[in-house]
Amino acid sequence: MxxxxxxxxxxxxxxxxxxxxxxxxxxxxxxxxxxxxKDSALWGPDAESEASIRLSWTTLHKSSRPLIGEIETLRAELHSEGVDRVVLAGMGGSSLAPEVITATAGVPLTVLDTTDPGQVADALAGDLERTVIVVSSKSGGTVETDSHRRIFAKAFADAGIDAARRIVVVTDPGSPFSELAEKEGYRKTFLADPHVGGRYSALTAFGLVPAGLAGADVARLLDQAASVAETLxxxxxxxxxxxxxxxxxxxxxxxxxxxxxxxxxxxxxxxxxxxxxxxxxxxxxxxxxxxxxxxxxxxxxxxxxxxxxxxxxxxxxxxxxxxxxxxxxxxxxxxxxxxxxxxxxxxxGINPFDQPDVEAAKKAARALLDDPEKLKGGEAPATVDGAVEVFGSEGVSTDGKLADVLRAFFGSVADGGYIAVQAYLDRLDDASTSLLRGEIAKRTGVQTTFGWGPRFLHSTGQYHKGGHQNGSFLQITGAVDEDLSVPDRPYTLGQLQHAQALGDGQVLAEHGRPVLRLHLTDRAAGLAELVRAVQEAAQ
CATH class of the missing domain: 3.40.50.10490 (Glucose-6-phosphate isomerase like protein; domain 1)
Incomplete structure (x- = not known):
């Protein structure tokens, strides 16, 4: 083959x-x-209602064809105006597929699937004169993408750029976001097939528009899918x-x-x-x-x-x-x-098209944002070791040095369980954090996942709460040196990021899962100390 x-x-x-x-x-x-x-009865009567409106992805290699001309026309228009830098604001299925498509094609795309102020500030620091932002959301209510849209709109306006001409929307027909886009006069709105869920949306407008505007050959993707459709x-x-x-x-x-x-x-x-x-x-x-x-x-x-x-x-x-x-x-x-x-x-024996446990963490984060004093003060750390503050859910040992805490945490993982490392940090500047996955897996022999927060909340977050209940969760948060306000919202990005971490940790703890949160008061120094502690804990 x-x-x-x-x-x-x-x-x-x-x-x-x-x-x-x-x-x-x-x-x-x-x-x-x-x-x-598109037989919605395949997963039993309980799933039939949801499945009946989630199966159009099976024929996207045909139905997405009209998008190609629209994407090419808009890209040509933007280039004629000197706009050739594409930023994508999207979460989960709205960002993961375009990122794979453009990386594979070798074309640049700046992906914002974060609430880390530093990472968003870096995206803003790019050449705004050459920038168009694609804001992708089925409803427009996704808090991360709504925050990105507001921040970029203000940045364009402050730079003397017509913000509406630099914002492209991907959403579902009839969504509140499509109505907002029309009201604000945004450059163009691409309407995706509403009968496709986010994680199956790679070949819808959510996957194709940002990737195509960035320069990927998205028509070829549809050809490749079409080549196997009959076989599948x-x-x-x-x-x-x-x-x-x-x-x-x-x-x-x-x-x-x-x-x-x-x-x-x-x-x-x-x-x-x-x-x-x-x-x-x-x-x-x-x-x-x-x-x-x-x-x-x-x-x-x-x-x-x-x-x-x-x-x-x-x-x-x-x-x-x-x-x-x-x-x-x-x-x-x-x-x-x-x-x-x-x-x-x-x-x-499950319905592959619903996500019943995703909303819980969002609700917990919103509740914290509605209580600024609680979010600002928070609980005192159980232990402080250098640049690392230690917080643990009920039953998680926080005694001793950081290495002692980690040793106890690793040793308490359930038989056949897993460790999930969840880093609410800057995916670019703090990229070395991802090395912790392999280090922990190698030294503990336990299957270990790694996710950038809040990105993973739209991905593995469903499994953490709804799947096999044998996970142990290591959260890593970090101090914010320079925060970013979210226009017309009562919170900053740093506060939103912190609320998302605490909210998800709270829900996991309510499910009886062990949660150990390590807060880096100095990100670089704290990360170095954390790596040393992981190595020492597993000796």
Whole structure:
């Protein structure tokens, strides 16, 4: 199989044997063809209402074609005006797909999926004269993207630039955001298919508009998806989506709750981050599901030594400890993984199109923003070690030095559980924080995920609250040197970021999960101390 062909190979013989009956069952049920035909009854009567308005992604390789001309026309207009820098304000499915598309294509796109004041300030510091911002939100009510829109609109106006001419909107038809865009006279509004959920929206306007404006060949993506669409609709055990779903389902039945994702030279940049949201939000509910663990490569801790509680999936050729290999170009992979995820939902008995536990953290954050004194004061740290303040939920030991606290925390992880590192920091300036994932996984032998907050709240956040309840959560927050006000809102970005961290931690604790929050009073110094403490704790 060449790198341009799309397919799935189950490398592990034992897994292949267990997967075969499930693949035959899906084929006998006609599941793939029914999915392609948008049959909302595939996941049972409880899911039918939601599924009936969430299946248009199966035909986007056809229905998204008219967008291509609109995108090309707008890009040409902007370039004629000297506007060639694209900033995207979007969360979850609105940002993850465009980021993968542009990174793979090698074209620049500044992605804002953060509330960190420093990262947003860096985006503002770019050449505003050359900048257009694409604000993507199904409703317009997403607090992060609404804040970005307000901040950029003011920055444009302060620079003497007509803000309305530099704001492009992607939203659903008839949404409050589409009405606001018309009222404000924004440059252009692209209306996405409303019958597609965010994590399945890679080939809608949410994925194609920002990527196309940045210079990616999005028509080619649709061609790639179209090239495999008929194959993915076939009711055979050889259908690659059926094979992938059956392998995941069989592994889950055998106790492998996690799916470790590593790129093995596919040429696709950042695909595990996109797949992470798709799998986690679609399957992580009702106390079950698959937890995706995105790692740096086939030699990374957690992949090379995945253990019995995880399945190792290579994106590209099978290398190292890979049990499954998935190949193909990006557009085809988008559709393949979406089909497989929807089909595995049928196998494990969940509705892959709802996200019942996502709203809880948002509500908790809003409650904190409505109580500024509580947010400002907060609780006193249980322990302070250098530039690190230590806070723990009920039952989490905070005694001793930072290394002692971490040693106790790592030692208390449930059998077959996982550690989730959640960094509410600057994804660019504090990028080295992500190295903690591999360091902790290597030294503890526990499957470990890493997420930038609040980005992960729109991704793995659903699984954390709704999936297997065996996670332990390490939050990392940091001092804000220069905050940014949000125009016409009673809070700053720094306050919003802090509220999101505390709110999610509160909800996790209410679910009985251990939460250890480490606040870096000096980000650089605190991070260095944290790395040393992790190394010492695991000795």
């Amino acid at each position: 060449s790198g341009d062909e799309t397919g799935v190979v189950i490398v592990d013989a034992e897994l292949a044997e267990k997967a075969a009956p499930l693949a035959q069952r899906l084929a006998a049920d006609g599941a793939a063809a029914k999915l392609a035909a 609709a076939e009711d055979t055990a050889e259908n690659p989506a059926v094979q992938l779903a059956a392998a995941w389902g069989a592994a889950h039945e055998a106790g492998a709750e996690k799916v470790v994702l590593a790129d093995t030279g596919s040429g696709i940049k950042g695909f595990p981050d996109w797949a992470e949201q798709l799998i986690a939000e679609s399957t992580g509910k009702l106390g079950t599901g698959l937890l995706p663990v995105a790692v740096d490569g086939p030699d990374a801790p957690g992949f090379a030594d995945h253990g019995k509680d995880a399945t190792a999936v290579a994106i590209g050729a099978a290398e190292g400890a890979a049990q499954i290999s998935v190949t193909g170009p990006l557009g085809a992979q988008f559709l393949l993984w979406e089909f497989a995820t929807a089909l595995v939902g049928r196998l494990i």
